[in-house]
Amino acid sequence: MKFIKLSSDSLKVIQAQDFTDTEPGSAVKEFNSFLNRVMEKPVPLSKGKRQPVQKWTALLNGELTVPDCPELKRPLTIHYPSVLGLYLLVRASGLGRIVVAGTHKLQLVINENMMAQWQQLKPVEQYFSLLDTWLTRGSSDIIGEELHGRDHRLLACSGVNFLRQSAFNEEPISPIGLEALPISLGAYNIALLNLFGLANIQWQGTHKLAHLQFTPLGVTLFNAFQKSVDLHGLALPAGCEDILYEANGMLKVVQQWRDDIKQLLHPPVVKLHDSYIINASMYAYKCRRTLMVPVTATLEQLARKVLVAFSFTTDRLYCVIHEDNYGNIYKIADPRLKPRYANYTDDITLKDLVPESGNQYKLHYNLNNHWEFILEIVDGVDEKIDTITVTDRKGEPPREF
Template sequence: MQYIKLSPHALKIIQSQKFSDTEPGSVVRDFNILLNRAAEKPVPLSKGKRQPVQKWTVLLNEELTIPDHPELKRPLTIHYPSVLCLYLLIRASGLGRIIITGANKLQLITNENMIIQWQQLTPVEQYFSLLDAWLTRGSSDIIGEELDGRDHRPLSCSGVTFLRHSDFLEEPISNIGLEALPISFGSYNIALLNLFGLANVQWQTTNQLEMLQFTSLGVTLLNAFQKSIDLHGLALPAGCKDILYEDDGMLQVVKQWRDDVKQLLHPSNVQLHNSYIIKVSMYAYKCHRTLMVPVNATMEQLATAILASFSFSNQHLHNFSYEDGYGDTCNVVDPRLRSRYVDYTDDTFIKDLPPIPGDQFSLFYDLNNPWKFVIDIIEGIDEKTDTITVTDRKGEAPKEN
């Protein structure tokens, strides 16, 4: 078992820290407010960045421990970093997922299997589950934003260089750093530093920091978790240490520091059906096909069936794109692109996604000038079949060039 070694002083800081709904920060309390709202009623999302709509954001903001007060006449969701960062957490933790409803509307709903797990956790276990979600899976892509760096997660983006030297320190961040951080690190990530009790933050205006200073806990945890690469004497940010990306990696690390951490959130099993009804649409041409697909079919077989149902030749390369349960975009590509990617359609099965009614993903055909097929998972059924069959056709398909 790997172990992240701490100094006696650092270990004492973590072991003596009290964890509750509001300590060391209000992240657990505020997150539960969001979670309860989402459980009561689906959260409406914008189609572009897929963020909570502004009206819903304002209502949730007023319930938070410390609400945001943007100094704008017509603030958008992006101007409420405390709400946006909590939305990032519900996606990155797997506790919430996006579904497509009538008229192509996007909604956030809760994952009931994960909710059951969450409710069995103590406040300290909830805290480290959320910290794990943020540091290892909290990509800005989830909320429709972009950060520069190795990737878009907090400890990998270039903006983290303004927060540390080779290590994180308890000294206040310099004025240059304060000016750059809202854009380079993201206001929502700054809000999470504050909500997790890792840093004390003060805003001068909506987009300008006045002060940011790490707490002892923040310095201890972030220095323990960060991974750097040495480039000619410079310690550049490279994300989290490898163990944290392993299954239950955060649990394996933290339970060696604290006896009260017994379990953290982990992926829940999805109950699979024998077959699935899917609807494949080409919106620009107002046509769609409905297919019944066995759960053991490969993505290659699905691509072949979809293209045949629209009278396409299947002579060009293809690629499936979908979101996993944590909001991360995944690609399953044509096997002719082997060695350039990770997952291929001839050895990835429908059950590997896994398919959940309400989910939507896409097939791109002819990657030089792609045709887009939008695939909706309609329902799972217990009927067994060995082949993919077309059960309904609506609209005339375009002619392949």
């Protein structure tokens, strides 16, 4: 197994560093403040980018150790880069998930299984769990933003070139780099560099940088984690070292450096049941059907049963949208669309989605008229059944035609 080796000087930097709620930066403290607010009350999200609404964002921003200070009279969520960066961590860590709570109503709620695990971690373990989340899973599209490069994560986007030559160093970033970074790297990623204590930054107005300089810890960690490819003598960013993408990869790496790290945040083990109670809802029409579904049922069987339960035909095309705990969205297509897509409903069972209470899936039917059904896992039942059955009906469905 390949491990990441450090020079003796670099190792001293990491071993001498204190990791608390507020050191080397305030990332852990601010992140826990974000979580506490979500636990108090679900966070309302915008429908388009699915970001926290401006009013909520401004309230949390006011609680930060160093709040962002947008100059606009009517700032948007994106003008609070620190909150947006924390939101990325909440989504990519699996600690927060998005649910449909009504017509055009999206909310961020806590994933209780992940939260129970998070609360058992020490500050140093929380710090490296969040760093792992950011670097290996923190894709900008999770929060409705876009970066260019090999992918939408920090160390693989083209904007990271403005932070380094062939390596990261402690020299202040040039004026050209300062001008380009807020767009090419994302202001929320710059804010996270500061929150993690990896760089010192100064803003000159909304989304305009006046200064950025890496700390010794930032230089050490980013040079250790960054993977580059050589193209005609140019070292181009290619994301993280391969080991960091492995299961428990970050844990394997940092345990070589510090003996106070025993565990990091990881995917929970989900107990599968024989059957599941699923609520299928059309929120716009205030109607719902409750189904008992065997875990071995295919998504094709489930989709057809839902449509029949709402008195819809089954001859039009459909797809099922699945979003995993880390914000990755998968489109599972009608088998009649083969071979245009990667995943099809007749090949994937409910078991393959690893269902948990609270998980939601979307069923889009008739891709021209776009009827939407929300399928929510209510609970698992240890009772084996052979077929999908409708156990309850509420409300009259709309006419399909």
